[in-house]
Amino acid sequence: MILDFLNESQREAVLKTDGPVMILAGAGSGKTRTLVARIQYLLEEKNISPFQILAVTFSNKAAREMRERLAANTQINVGALQVTTFHAFCAKVLRMESSYLGLSRNFTIYDDGESQSIIKALLAKRGINQKELSPYTVAAFIDGLKNLGFYLGLPKNEDVEKFAEDKRLFDIFMEYEAELHRSNAVDFGGLITGVLNLFRNFPEVLRKYQDKYKYVLVDEYQDTNRAQFNLVEQLSHHHRNICVVGDEDQSIYSWRGADIRNILDFEEVFPESNLVKLEQNYRSSKRIIEAASEVISRNLARKGKNMWTDNDEGDEIRIIECRDDKAEADYVGQSIRKLAQAGVSLKDIAVFYRNNAHSRTIEDALRREKFPYRVVAGIKFYDRKEVKDMISYMRVVVNKKDSLALTRIINTPARGVGATSLRKLEDEAVRLQLSLFELIEKMVEGPSEFKHLSLSGKVQSSLSQLVQLIQEVQALEAQKQPPSISYEKLLNESGYYEFLKADKSYEGAARLENLEELMSAIKQYEESDMDPALVKFLENITLDTTSTEDGPQDQVSLMTVHGSKGLEYPYVFLIGVEENIFPSYKSLEVGPTAIEEERRLFYVAMTRAMKQLTITFAQGRMLWGSLKFNGPSQFLQEIPSQYYTWESYQTSSRKEGFSSSRYSYDEFDQSPSHSEDVYYQDKVYQQKKPAVTLGNYPSGSKIIHALYGEGLVLASEGMGQDEKVTIQFRDGIKKKFMVKFAPLQKV
DNA sequence: GTTGCGCAGATTTTT
């Protein structure tokens, strides 16, 4: 029954339950289906208890999908299964065993931004100029060390030795670790290395987990770093039932520490392992699969798979040479219109780009064509200032050693505790070896002992109010009151609500709305957890940033190529396929291995498409303030010509500066293997100027603003609820508004 | 504390 819907290799992947197995699963080969079947098989046929299975994925999205599919397919209590992300799993272990490492179980998890704040402070303390050594460089160094599985106390191996050559950086790393520890905080990388540290120093703890998990599964194995590999290797060391699933051709996160050696060396680490390849693709047309396979075959760092499909031949891939970025956007907009007219639903269409900056022109075009769209990624909800502020309040409640969170809110809203007072407090806290909050608590209890700080009466009374509020909320927590109660109290009594309410601008209103959204997120969380607590809520939101908003269903999807991994769409547009963009100029500087990663990225993009793939590039593109002529990407040459048609698209009648055959055939295709049969079609489309109907306030419209009077809309972006306009008023003042909050009227 | 200017930098971003 479980095996019925599987092909032969998938079946093999399910049935080889014992001993190490590596499954190389090509794009669209039914990887998730196979993984789910494997777990189901373990549960139902082998009667393994769900408590003995650990399945780790990289993203929350993947974990959620797997859980949902399992819930739909089996009777067994899926809640007992550990299907989580690496980070969530490690956070859980660390909380459970926190006492071993001298953490307390309510430790805070710092995201990248917070880590960088710590680093900035450290650099400042050492008097290091940020230009001399950027916080980013330091963060990358620290992250790099952790990705290798290194933590203080561990003897350095070769990799680490090479990486940690720089004495100064290493010193900062040590200080950073100490600072985190003082704050009772752990960063993302530290979650993994923390568990490694725990396992190494307390073998009995390791043993416990090794015994517990009889079967360990790893999804998206190509994206794991060394630390994560060490982790699963140790966990499965006893039972040796480790199953990893991945695709070396889709490894696109090496810059995040993903180590392709994890795939290439798996069989050396586990000599008794089995290798299963899933090579049949169920997603894309023959042309797409064959073309993509040709491209990826040029990579050297791969084990090699032969993808094939039973699907139809399908349409030819379209390569569209556009005059400039504007024409490219026009082309995409019009093509989508044609698709829509032909009855294609918008949710089946996606536009991919190499970097976020390129979404702009496409967004404009789609708005012009009045097509709803969603930009995947963008600014994250939990990154917004007001949301972070309120989260910081909650953090201080939960973890009073979290001084970073306290500095964030100690004067937000303004309480008269400025930089000078804060500095005094910080120095004193360091001197007494207390956290900032602990110090202030002490000070409120016995102000006389802190006279030497000479803080004003105003500062002192503000602080005592703040301390009182936090303590009261801590008491609520101790009584197991729901987090939403605590949140509400913090929001109201901190003065934050008043503070935003007083801000009459559209931004203030938007902020309040975000805080309401945060409230509903908390409420939602409360309903999902049997035993809700602030700590857990806070952990959820730092480890899972997937936004829950789902908006209208039928819309075009826009995203970066990275963001497209794991998704599929019948109609795909891949734009900006130019040298220096895709592959990026950076990868061209770095060299062959970086270009191989770009090629994998290109491969990922191609294999998202099910029916139709359209690749566009611009002859000239506005980039960094000037018009750049990058020329078509080298990857286009790597697609054998029998798979594509090549068309040229020109928007305006102006031709000066561009020759439509700027890249003559000879110049362009120099690859010896298939240069003879490239054909070049120079179709020039007659382009009607699209009707300029933008959002409610298209650029050019005249408006009246209740406060500022008459004005002219210069630019408009976003649509519906998100529509934003830039307006120039009579005195030349430009202002940006969100339409939904601004008191605007058309003239 | 807020505003405003000048300057550098400008891939990707699962956690």
Add this chain to the structure above:
DNA sequence: TCTGCGCAAC
């Protein structure tokens, strides 16, 4: 060209 920031002045 656009943005984000660090720092100086109100």
